[in-house]
Amino acid sequence: MVLLQLFLNGLQLGAIYALxxxxxxxxxxSTKIFHVAHGSAFAISGYIYWWLASKLGVPxxxxxxxxxxxxxxxxxxxxxxxxxxxxxxxxSFFTVFxxxxxxxxxxxxxxxxxxxxxxxxVNTPLSRSVEIMDGLFVAPISAISIVxxxxxxxxxxxxxxxxxxxxxxxxxxENPDLVRVFGLDPGRVAQYAFVIGSAVVxxxxxxxxxxxxxxxxxxxxxxxxxxxxxxxxxxxxxRGAACGGMLLGLAENLAYWKLDPQWSEAVTFVVLFAFIxxxxxxxxxxxxxxx
Amino acid sequence: MLKSRxxxxxxxxxxxxxxxxxxxxxxxxxxxxxxPMSGPNAELGEIFSRxxxxxxxxxxxxxxLSKPVELAIEDSQATPQGGVVAMNKLVSVTKVPYVLSxxxxxxxxxxxxxDRAKVVSINGGAVGPxxxxxxxxxxxxxxxxxFEAEVLIPFVVKEKGxxxxxxxxxxxxxxESVQKVLRAEVPKAGGKxxxxxxxxxAAQQFASIAANVRQLKPDAIYIASFGTQVNQxxxxxxxxxxxxxxxxxxxxxxxxxxxxxxAKGAWYTTQSADFTTSALGQRVAKEYKELSGKxxxxxxxxxxxxxxxxxxxxxxxxxxxxxxxxxxxxxxxxASPNFDLIGGKMAFxxxxxxxxxxxxxxxxxxxxxxxxx
Numbered sequence: 001m002v003l004l005q006l007f008l009n010g011l012q013l014g015a016i017y018a019l020x021x022x023x024x025x026x027x028x029x030s031t032k033i034f035h036v037a038h039g040s041a042f043a044i045s046g047y048i049y050w051w052l053a054s055k056l057g058v059p060x061x062x063x064x065x066x067x068x069x070x071x072x073x074x075x076x077x078x079x080x081x082x083x084x085x086x087x088x089x090x091x092s093f094f095t096v097f098x099x100x101x102x103x104x105x106x107x108x109x110x111x112x113x114x115x116x117x118x119x120x121x122v123n124t125p126l127s128r129s130v131e132i133m134d135g136l137f138v139a140p141i142s143a144i145s146i147v148x149x150x151x152x153x154x155x156x157x158x159x160x161x162x163x164x165x166x167x168x169x170x171x172x173x174e175n176p177d178l179v180r181v182f183g184l185d186p187g188r189v190a191q192y193a194f195v196i197g198s199a200v201v202x203x204x205x206x207x208x209x210x211x212x213x214x215x216x217x218x219x220x221x222x223x224x225x226x227x228x229x230x231x232x233x234x235x236x237x238x239r240g241a242a243c244g245g246m247l248l249g250l251a252e253n254l255a256y257w258k259l260d261p262q263w264s265e266a267v268t269f270v271v272l273f274a275f276i277x278x279x280x281x282x283x284x285x286x287x288x289x290x291x
Numbered sequence: 292m293l294k295s296r297x298x299x300x301x302x303x304x305x306x307x308x309x310x311x312x313x314x315x316x317x318x319x320x321x322x323x324x325x326x327p328m329s330g331p332n333a334e335l336g337e338i339f340s341r342x343x344x345x346x347x348x349x350x351x352x353x354x355x356l357s358k359p360v361e362l363a364i365e366d367s368q369a370t371p372q373g374g375v376v377a378m379n380k381l382v383s384v385t386k387v388p389y390v391l392s393x394x395x396x397x398x399x400x401x402x403x404x405x406d407r408a409k410v411v412s413i414n415g416g417a418v419g420p421x422x423x424x425x426x427x428x429x430x431x432x433x434x435x436x437x438f439e440a441e442v443l444i445p446f447v448v449k450e451k452g453x454x455x456x457x458x459x460x461x462x463x464x465x466x467e468s469v470q471k472v473l474r475a476e477v478p479k480a481g482g483k484x485x486x487x488x489x490x491x492x493a494a495q496q497f498a499s500i501a502a503n504v505r506q507l508k509p510d511a512i513y514i515a516s517f518g519t520q521v522n523q524x525x526x527x528x529x530x531x532x533x534x535x536x537x538x539x540x541x542x543x544x545x546x547x548x549x550x551x552x553x554a555k556g557a558w559y560t561t562q563s564a565d566f567t568t569s570a571l572g573q574r575v576a577k578e579y580k581e582l583s584g585k586x587x588x589x590x591x592x593x594x595x596x597x598x599x600x601x602x603x604x605x606x607x608x609x610x611x612x613x614x615x616x617x618x619x620x621x622x623x624x625x626a627s628p629n630f631d632l633i634g635g636k637m638a639f640x641x642x643x644x645x646x647x648x649x650x651x652x653x654x655x656x657x658x659x660x661x662x663x664x
Binding site: 002005006009010012013108109112116117118119120121123127128129131135137139211212213215216217218221252253256260261262264265266 | 329330331333334336337462488489490491493494495496497498499500501502503505506519522523526527529530531532545546547551552
């Protein structure tokens with residue numbers, strides 16, 4: 001029964017990791033921008049939801065919509081006012097990284113100053129587990145997070161495969177110049193990537209606010225997980241990032257079955273290193289030959 | 292031409308501000324603070340620095356010293372590396388004789404720096420028992436966890452009959468210190484440590500820890516962590532079906548834990564810090580509430596007291612015509628180890644740690660909770 005409990009815990013956590021990783025993978029895959037500030041979109045949307053739903057008593061659909069708008073706006077602003085000016089001057093990857101890292105630190109401190117430095121949670125009965133079988137506890141939020149993750153991935157897959165903008169985003173990741181030849185504006189397509197990639201983290205942020213709680217530094221942790229899941233899943237593959245996130249969530253929890261708890265996070269990185277060594281292209285990335 | 296004029300103006304401004312800064316530095320006595328002002332432990336850093344700020348204000352308002360005192364805060368981020376960088380800056384650049392410290396791992400990292408430079412570090416938040424042995428220049432104005440456990444464990448095991456205890460502890464010197472203390476104290480009281488679950492410092496998910504705890508079937512759970520991780524552990528244990536008694540040391544005395552519905556009923560130890568029984572306590576509690584909107588707690592008392600100890604010792608040094616240096620502060624403390632501050636009379640022992648009474652609080656959803664022993 002313990003193993004089943006750990007598996008269910010892993011599915012819930014994996015769903016949250018997958019939602020955050022997919023956003024990062026979408027942005028990085030489309031634009032090749034290492035968006036280290038992706039964790040800030042998570043933190044901003046989580047705190048907006050917490051502030052509206054918990055502090056002001058706003059109904060959850062409105063609070064969710066506001067969180068989505070806030071995350072999307074953050075992504076858009078980052079693309080428009082941080083990354084695009086840097087890329088216009090053909091700055092290096094390192095410049096982009098430092099700029100994004102600086103923004104993340106700024107957002108972390110801004111949240112701490114405005115909302116306080118302590119942990120904040122959204123109090124909801126959805127996070128309380130119910131014993132459904134002897135020794136097996138499941139919270140309603142677990143089922144909700146898995147269902148939402150499936151719905152989001154399905155919608156995203158349809159969008160990327162069947163809509164003009166989605167196809168353009170995939171084209172951008174392969175050949176930005178050719179996108180221009182076909183009359184599309186790469187800058188505009190990149191904006192869509194940032195808006196959608198940032199909005200996709202919102203469900204994960206809300207579920208985290210309800211379960212583990214928020215703190216101003218949560219963006220850093222989210223970013224590390226997103227990065228690991230993107231590498232495991234294959235850079236540029238949204239489907240891969242989703243699978244990578246799910247795998248990491250499961251690994252982190254199943255590790256408790258046989259290992260001491262302090263090894264749970266190390267297991268995440270063992271999985272990551274195993275993929276780097278044995279399958280560097282990840283689950284669904286395309287292998288490339290060294291020249 | 293215009294660019295060179297702008298550059299000259301900028302350089303000139305910098306020189307003026309630099310000179311003004313230097314003039315200010317010579318006109319004040321600086322006290323350092325090596326506290327976590329960012330990261331997951333920033334809530335505590337904010338509490339500590341606010342309390343220290345109130346003490347500085349009182350020292351200056353009461354004109355205790357010949358020059359105003361100024362607090363120089365550096366961000367340790369609650370990590371040993373961050374603490375050492377901050378300490379080096381305070382010692383070598385800001386040149387303070389006295390530094391406020393927090394967190395066991397940070398304190399152990401900075402103690403050799405202070406010892407070499409003969410700068411006093413004083414801890415008001417960390418509780419690892421090793422902190423009593425970090426040298427002459429490391430002082431503690433808080434009872435260490437071995438004293439806290441000596442009060443809590445017999446109460447839990449003997450008086451409340453909760454014999455089987457699970458320990459959840461952070462992978463950090465503090466966590467390992469508590470593990471050592473509980474391994475000694477729990478059997479001594481007639482109880483049994485039925486599980487020891489060590490969690491990574493950066494861990495945020497504890498649903499599976501809750502599953503482990505349920506399997507162990509304890510009567511009570513002792514949480515040895517700090518910062519927002521304590522809140523996360525408490526919430527996720529309760530959310531995942533753990534209904535047993537929760538307890539901890541003074542790390543549970545933060546406002547965010549006090550407001551957490553899942554923490555209601557949890558017990559924790561702190562040193563006795565009654566703000567209502569003395570005029571000083573009432574003054575500090577009132578000002579802290581005005582500043583932060585929250586009730587004062589034991590940490591506020593500790594860091595207020597830590598700065599006041601400096602103020603009192605420095606005043607004695609000035610009266611004796613001696614300069615305010617770490618070495619002189621140490622000698623003065625040895626000569627006059629007794630202080631009457633928030634919490635009542637306290638005395639520094641030879642090893643630089645205060646002996647102070649310890650109380651057990653229960654979180655009841657109101658401010659700092661109610662005292663149960």
